[in-house]
Amino acid sequence: MTYDPLDKVIVVTGGASGIGYEIANHFLQNGAKTLIILDINEDVGVNAVKTLNDKYGKGKAVFIKCDVSKDLEKVSEEIFQKYQVDVLVNNAGILNEDSFRKTIEVNCIAVVDWSMKFWEYSRKDKGGRGGTIYNVASIYGYQHVPWAVFYQTSKHGVIGFTRSLGHPYNYNKSGVRVIAICPGVTATSIQAGNKWDWQLEGIENVIKNEVIVQTPETVGKAAVEIFTFAETGTLWVKENDEPIKLAPMC
Template sequence: MENDPKDKVIVVTGGARGIGYEIADQFLTNGAKTVIILDLTEPVGVKSAFTLNAKHGKGKAVFIKCDITRDLDKVSSEIFEKYEADVLINNAGIIDEFSIRKTIEIDCIALVEWSMKFWEHWRTDRGGRGGTIYNVASIYSYEFDPFTVFYKTAKYAVLGFTRSLGHPLNYEKTGVRVIAICPGFTDTVMLSVKIWDIHREASEKNVSQIKVQTPETVGKAAVEIFKVAKTGDAWVAANDEPIHLAPMC
């Protein structure tokens, strides 16, 4: 049943817009009980929850203002007290090639900290009910080119973390599945990235030659992957092509 979205309570970081919002929408479309949207931008988060409730029914979406780098203990305690969460989707992320600390903190460290908080809460060997940690990685967690160096560093770490924590041995002990989706180029605000001047011209040319998919495409792929992924798996959703397992590095 862990692979069935029906009646699941889903927590989505960075869920107010872009890929996170579409993932929330698609999980509700596929029968999720509730989505809890965590985001730093309150006006956008409130509007997103309102829109999802209008579409899927009253109480289907809940917004909680959250800075994932600071509010872990406060917000996770609220979630554990009020909801029986089944899935944590670590979606929040940035591309800022002028701040290595900010990029690593948001894209990697916060993701690991949120994962471990839910992992410990859900561990069946310690009285928990099990669950799924679902990390939004990137094709840049296994591919490389000269651009977005800090972003790739973080995403490589996310993939290694997913495959290590999600190892079958850990799953057998704890009952917590850990999986990842690796989206390709997607039409979100992250395409307007802060990159090094030496990369700007070549990067813009590179992006102009690549097929850019919609966030809705990634949202649908995310649910499809959720249904089939085994613990430790990382699946690719890129170029509007069918989903497939990411290569092992």
């Protein structure tokens, strides 16, 4: 089965910059009807939407200020009243090893909450039109390394959720596909997040000597490519500027 971004209405959380912005950019480049960008940073979000509208046409991109961990009910109601949403991209995330709770709230709980809101809205067995939930996970959602412990924990949760909700049994009932991309180390602002001080040397060594740091643009392009063919419940890896591939089972 193939999936076409053409004329789709797509919501991207954390879409004002980094990977989220590039996912939005490449969806519009491939014919999406409307891109709704949710982000906590209003100034960056407004500028991002202006750039996209200048590039693709007035009204192609819309910005709504949103804290995904707090604003689900208010913002989702606003979106679903105005638009027929086809795709939800759960991209918003943080790296904060000072706070397990905040990391889990943003990276995992918010993903589940937004996904289930969209799932109930979209499921065909309840009168919806079907659609796609697209989660931005991480290679650290299935790898096991000694740093970014809370971040890894949150991304393991996203992967388990993607595979379970995206199981063909659920898809056949609901018509809602659930997939995920697992980026490797990418040059985004999340790299500046708080980390445990004794891990810094090891992290810096990995970034300097063991991996190729990707650009958000290459990940965004790969994410939209994956969208066109990925089967429900599958995870796709984009790391070291290599071609996309299926993630290993874990």
